[in-house]
Amino acid sequence: MPVHNAEIAEMFDQTAELLEIKGDNPFRTRAYRRAARVLEGLPKSAAAMLSAGEDLAELPGIGHDLAGKIASIVETGKFDVLQSLKRELPGDLGEIVAIPGLGPKRVKVLIDELGVRSIEDVRRAVKSGRLNELRGFGPKLQKNIAAALAKPVAVKRFKLPFAEAEATALIEWLRGGLDGGQVVVAGSFRRRRDTVGDLDVLATSANAAAVGDRLAHYENVAQVIAHGPTRTTVVLRSGIQVDLRVVEEKSYGAALLYFTGSKAHNIALRNIAVDRGWKLNEYGLFSKTRSIAGAPEAEIYKKLGLQFVPPELREDRGEIALAQKNALPKLVQLSDIRGDLHVHSNWSDGDAPIAEMAQAARARGYEYMALTDHSRRVTVAHGLDRARLLRQIREVDRLNGKLRGFTVLKGVEVDILADGSLDLPDEVLSRLDIVVAAVHYKFDLPRDEQTERIIRAMDNPRVSVLAHPTGRLIEERGPYDIDVDRVMKAAKERGCCLELNAEPDRLDLTDVAAKAAKALGVKIAISTDAHSTAGLAYMRYGVDQARRGWLEPDDVINTRPLRELKKLIRR
C-alpha cells in the first residue's frame, strides 16, 4: 500500500505540532510545516519519485535529512520521530491546540502542571477551577476556553458559491459606509482555491476604525472575535469567519499582496526583499523607512524583479522562480473557452430540453456544446439505453440542421461498469461525436481494481474524455481509491483526455492533479456537467481551478475551434 503525499504531510504537521509543544527550535518546526505544504503541492507522489530514482532533496524546503525521512516513511509506512514524540507526549493534543486561545505554550503548561492529555481533561480542569493556579490563565481566557468547549467549532471549509454569496452581501454593506475607497476579498478566495476557510476582506480608508465598526455592526455577525483599530475579526451567523483589514490608500497594493497570500508565497517574497536589504510588509516595500512601492500590487512584484504573479499561482509551487525569469505560464481564461463538453438535458436527469441547453450555451458565446446524457445503468437519472440514444441522435441532427454557427455534438456520459466495460455497445458509441466516460457506482473497489477498471474503460478508443476522474464531492465524499499517476499515464498513452469538472461541488481534477496532467502532456476538457441552463455558468469555477493547475489555453481542448476539437476527441 503506497503512502500518499498527504499522509506524509499529515505526519510532518503532527510532528511540528508536538515539537512546538515541547518548545523545540521554532525554525525546525517551520521546516516540517513547509515540507508538508511542499508535499501537498507535489504533482507526483513521493513514492513514485523515489522509485524513479529522483532526489527529493532537490525539492525546495526539503534537504537531505527530510528526504531521508520521507524515504523511510515510504518504505515503512511509519515515522519514527513522530512515534517517539507521541510516546513522550501522549494523548489528543491536536484537539487541544485547536481550541482558540490555546497554543503550544499554554498546552505545555496544562500538560506539565495538570497532566492534561485530552479535551476531557481540559474540561475537568476548567470546571474544577484548577486553571486559576496557572500563570497566564486569567478569567477571560478561561471563559473563552469554556465557551469553545461548550460549542466546538467544526473545522470546516466553505465552497466557493457559498463564500461568494456571503462576500457579495458583506461587501455591499461595507461599501455603504465608505465614501470611495476599496473593499475587496483577498485570501484563498482571491486565489480561487476550491474551498475557503474564511473571508479575508481588505478595505482602504483614512478612517480605519469606522470601517471596523461597520463590520462589527453588520446584521449577520454572530460574534466579534477581535476588534482593533485596523483589524477586526467576526464570525457570521452562517459560521464563516471574516477578517477585515483596513489600510490607507497608499498601502493598498502591499496590503492586497499580504492579505492574498498564500503565506508561503508571502514569506518567499519577503525573503527576496530581505536579500536586497529591504523590508516587505502589509504597508509597503521599504528601504530603511523610505517607501519604494506600495499602492499597486504589480509595482511590488516589479521592484522585486518579478513578473506579476496571478493570484491563482501564489502557492510557492515554483511560480517565484519562473517569475524571476519572466517565464510564468500564460494562463487559460474564461474568454478562451469555445464550448462545453459535458452537458445534460431532460432526456436524462437535466432540467431543460436539448434546444434550450443549446440556446443557453450559444448565448454564452460558445461555438459548440456536447450533449452527454447518462447511459442506462444510471437508472436514477433515467439513463439512455440504445434505442433512446439513437432517437436522441436523430433529434440532435434535426436541431443542428436548424442552428447556424453553433453545433451540438452528439455524445453520451457512458457509465463505466465494475469490470471496466462500458454501459453501451460500441456499435452505438461509434455513431457519436464524443464519448465521455465516468464511474457512478462501486466507489469502494480496492485501489488496484478501481485503477484497472478505469484504465480498461480508456482502452476503448471511442472514449474521448474521462469525466470527474476521482469522483470526489467536496466536503462530502473523498476521491475513490485510485492510482492517479497510473490513470494519467494511461490516458496519455491512449490519447484520452481528462475532465476538469467545473461543478463547484466537484472541481475534479484538483489543481495539483491538473498540474500533474499538464506535466505529462495529458489534455484537459474543462466542462460544467450542467444539468440546467444556469449550470453552464459554472465554467468560470473550472477555469479558475485550471489556472491554479497552471493550465494554458493549449492544454485545454475546449479552447479549440470545432474543427480542431474534432481531431482531438476522435481517436
Next chain:
DNA sequence: GCCGTTTTCGGCCCGACTGTTTTCAGTCG
C-alpha cells in the same frame, strides 16, 4: 531542519490583537 555572489554556520517574514501584567508573551494570520 533548510540554506548559501553576506556560504557549511548562523541566520531564518512581519505585524495586529488579546489578556495578563506593569512592559510583554502568546496566539493568530
